[in-house]
Amino acid sequence: xxxVTSEQVVKGNGAGPNGQSSAxxxxxxxxxxxxxxxxxxxxxDEVRAIVARAxxxxxxxxxxxxxxxxxxxxxxxxxxxxxADEIIDLLSRECxxxxxxxxxxxxxxxxxxxxxxxxxxxxxxxxxEVPLHLMKHRRSFLHYGPRGVIGVISPWNYPFxxxxxxxxxxxxxxxAAVLKPSEVTPLIALKAKEVWDGAGLPEDVxxxxxxxxxxxxxxxxxxxxxxxxxxxxxxxxxxxxxCGERLIPCVMELGxxxxxxxxxxxxxxxxxxxxxxxxxxxxxxxxxxxxRVYAHKQxxxxxxxRAVEITRGLRQGDPSKDFVDVGAIIFPHQIxxxxxxxxxxxxxxxxxxxxxxxxxxxxxFFEPTILAGCSHDMTVMTQEIFGPVVPFMQVDSEDxxxxxxxxxxxxxxxxxxxxxxxxxxxxxxxxQAGSVLVNDVLSNGGTAETPFGGIKQxxxxxxxxxxxxxxxxxxxxxxxxxxxMTGKDPLWYPYSETSYKWFxxxxxxLFSSGNILRRIGDMF
Ligand code: NDP
Numbered sequence: 001x002x003x004v005t006s007e008q009v010v011k012g013n014g015a016g017p018n019g020q021s022s023a024x025x026x027x028x029x030x031x032x033x034x035x036x037x038x039x040x041x042x043x044x045d046e047v048r049a050i051v052a053r054a055x056x057x058x059x060x061x062x063x064x065x066x067x068x069x070x071x072x073x074x075x076x077x078x079x080x081x082x083x084a085d086e087i088i089d090l091l092s093r094e095c096x097x098x099x100x101x102x103x104x105x106x107x108x109x110x111x112x113x114x115x116x117x118x119x120x121x122x123x124x125x126x127x128x129e130v131p132l133h134l135m136k137h138r139r140s141f142l143h144y145g146p147r148g149v150i151g152v153i154s155p156w157n158y159p160f161x162x163x164x165x166x167x168x169x170x171x172x173x174x175x176a177a178v179l180k181p182s183e184v185t186p187l188i189a190l191k192a193k194e195v196w197d198g199a200g201l202p203e204d205v206x207x208x209x210x211x212x213x214x215x216x217x218x219x220x221x222x223x224x225x226x227x228x229x230x231x232x233x234x235x236x237x238x239x240x241x242x243c244g245e246r247l248i249p250c251v252m253e254l255g256x257x258x259x260x261x262x263x264x265x266x267x268x269x270x271x272x273x274x275x276x277x278x279x280x281x282x283x284x285x286x287x288x289x290x291x292r293v294y295a296h297k298q299x300x301x302x303x304x305x306r307a308v309e310i311t312r313g314l315r316q317g318d319p320s321k322d323f324v325d326v327g328a329i330i331f332p333h334q335i336x337x338x339x340x341x342x343x344x345x346x347x348x349x350x351x352x353x354x355x356x357x358x359x360x361x362x363x364x365f366f367e368p369t370i371l372a373g374c375s376h377d378m379t380v381m382t383q384e385i386f387g388p389v390v391p392f393m394q395v396d397s398e399d400x401x402x403x404x405x406x407x408x409x410x411x412x413x414x415x416x417x418x419x420x421x422x423x424x425x426x427x428x429x430x431x432q433a434g435s436v437l438v439n440d441v442l443s444n445g446g447t448a449e450t451p452f453g454g455i456k457q458x459x460x461x462x463x464x465x466x467x468x469x470x471x472x473x474x475x476x477x478x479x480x481x482x483x484x485m486t487g488k489d490p491l492w493y494p495y496s497e498t499s500y501k502w503f504x505x506x507x508x509x510l511f512s513s514g515n516i517l518r519r520i521g522d523m524f
Pocket of ligand 1: 004153154155157158180181182183184205211212214215216217218227230231232233235236238239253254257287316384386412453454458459
């Protein structure tokens with residue numbers, strides 16, 4: 001027990017605690033420092049063997065009808081709901097998040113994703129005919145078949161929702177899935193696997209490989225057919241390069257720096273509440289957190305004051321013991337990052353309005369923090385913080401706010417607050433982000449129907465939405481003749497001067513402007 005030190009858990013060093021390669025991955029509770037358990041640190045041979053097993057299991061799984069697969073996935077969903085208490089308890093302890101968030105943002109979202117996609121999958125993945133505008137004598141059909149084994153590499157901040165989202169989509173579409181969870185949250189991934197097995201589903205269709213970064217790299221190299229990666233930009237670049245090297249397609253869900261634009265007519269109370277919830281939910285460790293506020297000068301002070309007041313009332317502590325609002329920070333490095341950005345901002349003239357300190361004593365806690373008077377020469381406004389820090393900047397106009405919001409290398413989520421929802425919609429269209437919410441925050445992270453993902457360095461490809469189900473598939477185009485064809489096609493051999501002239505006339509008739517009848521007449 002006691003505070004976890006950087007020596008105990010250093011995330012992202014690619015090998016293990018203290019940089020050495022260790023036989024196990026140790027999981028500590030961020031709120032108490034308690035050692036919760038260990039998982040094997042799997043090497044390339046183990047990972048390859050697991051992917052090979054997944055491949056074999058996929059053949060039988062993929063051969064089931066989609067209705068049969070959906071029925072089995074719903075059994076998994078029911079088992080999750082039945083065992084919600086133990087999942088929430090582990091999420092709260094391993095990730096340090098409040099139980100409300102473990103329930104609403106993890107377990108409930110997974111249950112909803114399973115429900116929604118099992119409902120829409122039979123239709124979404126059914127063969128569809130594509131009408132041909134030119135080759136009327138033929139019919140074209142698209143068939144969506146499983147790719148094989150999908151590798152899912154996921155981060156620690158939503159260690160149940162994010163990986164299971166991708167795993168569910170993969171298996172509903174007929175694939176097997178192999179998940180590499182973050183090194184700091186292996187136990188919740190193993191719990192998901194335990195629930196899957198307990199529900200009587202084929203064990204090798206969903207498997208987990210635990211370890212550090214190299215285990216993730218080994219997964220990419222083990223014969224998967226698609227990699228769905230969620231994580232930071234720098235790891236994402238390495239993963240995309242590794243996939244490129246092997247010509248494996250990938251979906252990249254990377255970091256964010258979500259701006260919140262408060263227009264002159266924004267509702268003060270709703271905007272302030274949204275900033276606090278959007279900035280401090282999951283202790284700010286959310287890729288779509290409110291990471292910077294641009295408030296119009298007419299409302300800036302009132303929103304800032306109210307946000308500070310609400311923040312002062314938040315209760316922070318060990319979420320496994322109490323119903324707190326804000327939990328712990330996953331590992332010490334994240335606190336160092338927050339402190340570094342705050343220090344830079346204060347040195348350059350920002351004002352600390354509330355928070356700003358790590359809590360002494362047991363566990364890793366950082367106070368929800370609001371900074372005012374920020375500008376774009378401070379890193380707090382330009383780099384992803386991934387902690388409970390919200391910087392405010394006052395702007396003179398909405399145009400200025402949009403310009404600043406777009407002045408970023410990231411583009412995942414963005415938020416616009418205004419009393420005029422039509423204006424909000426128009427402003428939203430000008431913001432460079434994968435999703436823009438008007439008068440709301442965070443809610444699209446788990447909306448099953450709508451695609452989620454980023455632009456710029458926030459990544460590419462989308463998860464959620466029906467298209468993401470098809471993304472898990474190889475698309476096969478099958479073309480048949482509409483009427484019985486005999487002999488040779490007019491487009492085939494032999495080529496002659498006469499046929500060339502007719503095709504040339506055809507080019508003009510088909511593809512030039514003007515009256516269609518006259519163009520056809522011109523052929524003769
Ligand atoms: P990382 O990028 O550090 O890690 C993500 C995953 O990649 C982990 O499982 C990690 O394993 C693994 N990994 C590390 N190195 C390699 C490698 N060389 N090859 C393959 N896999 C590797 O991210 P964090 O876990 O720290 O998560 C925080 C980041 O995730 C933030 O930037 C956040 O914005 C982003 N994120 C994006 C979301 C989105 O939907 N766009 C959603 C949630 C978070 P290990 O942990 O063992 O090192």
